[in-house]
Amino acid sequence: MTSISHDLKTPLAAVLGAAGTLRGLSSKLSDAEKADLLLTIVDESERLNRFIANLLDMTKLESGAIAPNAAPHDLREIVGSALRRADKILAGHHVELELDANLPMLALDAVLFEQALFNVLDNAAKYSPAGSTIRVEAWRDTESVSLQIKDEGEGIPAGEAERIFDKFYRVQKGDHVRPGTGLGLAISRGFIEAMQGTIVAGNRDDRRGAVFTIRLPIPAETKALDTAA
Secondary structure, eight states, X not given: OHHHHHHHHHXXXXXXXXXXXXXXXXXXXXXXXXXXXXXXHHHHHHHHHHHHHHHHHHHHHHHXXXXXXXXXXXXXXXXXXXXHHTTTTXXXXXXXXXXXXXXXXXXXXXXXXXXXXXXXXXXXXXXXXXTOEEEEEEEEOSSEEEEEEEOOSSOOOTTOTTGGGSTTOOOEETTEEXXXXXXXXXXXXXXXXXTTOEEEXXXXXXXXXXXXXXXXEOOHHHHHXXXXX
16 A cells, blocks of 8 residues: 555656646746646646546445446447547557457446456556557457457566456566556456456467457347347
């Protein structure tokens, strides 16, 4: 919890510092310097908002307050919405998208699933180098739809494929702990399992990098309609 407190204080300190500089030295700053300070305030405020939202989501999961409002949704639309929301986070990466054109409608809570996917995309961006490719694929199996997010980072260390979904767990690189609350993937798993889906992590077999695989069941009524057709 000490590290979480530190990570929450860091963006807050950056916001207050930039705001204080703007307030105290505004007349001495150039337009470019003011723009940089405003950008810092916006970026760090968004980062702080993500931290707080993750803490609130985990509280809801642990209290059993998450009740998915499942309805038929086009997975491609939710993926598109999550990618647009993550646009700034993914700005330093190439994004490849390959979604089957004939994916069936799925029983999802669009808000919860978008948040789950956003967290996975955020994780991929955080653990892969700038300029690398993040690939999103989806296809239909017999009983489910699979959605994969692949990155080109260093991959998941041996023995940690399950631990990364633990609350407050964060992968270390040498002596450095990656920034974040360590809640994003735990929340993603909680939300996805609440919608009767699964999410697992592993390493790619075609190159270095991690791959997250989400499987979502095809509703019985959809399978019945397909059979009738």
